[in-house]
Amino acid sequence: MLKYVTQRLIMMIGILFGVLTIAFILGRILPNSPATLMLGDRPTAEQVAKAEEELGLNKPLLVQYALYMGQIVRGNFGQSLRTHQPVLVEIRNRMGATIELTTLAIIIVVLVGIPLGVLSAVRQNSWVDNLVRAGAVGGVAIPAFILAMVLQIIFYGELNWFPIQGRIDSNILLDDPFAQVTGLFLIDTVLAGEWSALKSAVSHLFLPTLTLSIVTLATVTRITRNMMVEVLGEEFVRTAFAYGIAPHRIYFSYALKATLIPMLTVIGLTYGYLLGGAVVVEFVFDWPGLGGFLVFSIVQNDFPAVLGTTLFLSGTYLLINLIVDLLYFVVDPRLRTQ
């Protein structure tokens, strides 16, 4: 088991190294040198040369690469060209919003998508199955930004039930701010006992979470169904049926157990879809998280912020997949003895 864990860790470090290398290469193919971007409009040649020296851009590429790696390892993601704040500080300020949104979405997706997929597989070719499959095929074809706009038209434009954008009423943060302990407003408002702030946070969360969940739900349901169908075709399931074991016991304690590992994999992958989808959803709903920040930084030519955010999100994704890998041991005792 220790061997497997170290193997996984080494592989993850290798991939992280590759991701950083790609980021480094991307930083060097910029049409404009980061030095000119930092200086703004029409810098003199001297200014550029000086800035390039400060940023280490006049050194050989390999040296630059080593310096860059050294900085990242020490947690230095550089400085935002726009706000002149360390990128890591910018990330920390926005992390909570993205974590809150994606965590809520993954809970909904897992609680709805996996049971639907299982149901669809168990009742293969019934009307439930057809409905779920049609929903899944249609669901993956909906662009997140269009779904967001439809929901905004219905729930804000027509019904006026939920706010159209933002994370909380701006008045609350201005007049009566609550302590931001975790960065998650749902928890912070409860800790502070600010019930009206909690209410505002919940109603702001509703539409973005719904959009993100629906867009991801289709993929998860589809994968779950296909996996379950495969397991139900296995011989041990047939044998169990032949023994006359009650169907619900076969589905829930035999077959579902066999799908636990692939299911964990699905959840890991889903998190990736959510992080990617969050970029679009946060942009549409003006959600003050990392996705919206990423888009804004690109438009503003703030490349250090772009790279830092991308690296942070990719690192999160890798970490979650590592956790999933390690959870295999908890779920499957056979792996522990190997």
Place this chain on the structure above:
Amino acid sequence: MNGAVTSPSTAEIHAGWALRTRAFASENKLFMAGGLIFLIILLAAFFAEWIAPYSPTKIAFAQKLQPPSLDHFMGTDKFGRDIFSRVLYGAQTSLAIGALVTLGAILIGSPIGLIAGYFGGKVDTALMRVSDVFLAFPPLLLPISIVAAMGPGLVNAMIALAISWFPWYARIMRGAVLRVRKEPYIDAARAMGVGPTKIMMRHVTPNSLTPIIVQGSMDFGFTILAAASLSFIGLGARPPTIEWGLMAATARTQFLEHWWTALCPGFAIFLTVLAVNLVGDGLRDVLDPKHGTTE
């Protein structure tokens, strides 16, 4: 061998095909529906110039933000341009994006998978580890950062998407090659002194194409969707290019009161991706029999 005696007449072959086609159609209703919608979209894109009732770029402020009517099937946008005409022209852009990006990803990925699978060993490990790194990014994030580096724009967005998508084809091609490589006819070719390049081009590639085609048909829709998303957040197509994601982005300032400005191009994206996915599903069932049994 005298083929004329044993083989059926052309009329018989024809009847056999017609029967099989009909049987296929009734068994694969979704595939047929998807194919039909896709055909209509294809024709609409192809003949946009003739079908479009108005010029897609003609600005007429007097006509701005009109709701759908007999004059303007999908209404007009904030510049008074006819949305139906623009949706028709947008089909050209989106279909071209889907085709070019998928083709690009196949052209980058397949040779890599081919070389990795054929030579194996260290070459294989090196190539596949590098491909894995590209898959370590959450979907959509890699193309976004590539676009950020190269600068926003449709061509850059397409290059970014192709670069982000190629590892899937490298993997598929490698798997296919590993299956084919053990076949006796490859050994035979090698024994006859045929070089590795020729073996790969002549014998391995044609026998590995099916899974590539299946994956390509599935990805066609996803790339259209991803490209539209990039355009929507301002990283893809820019005016005067007519693109569905961009049309929805332009509508952001007034879509609450004038829903058609955003939802008409949005529905076009949905319908196209849906049709393509249905065709892709159907193709997979037909070309990949292993999958067909469980689905």
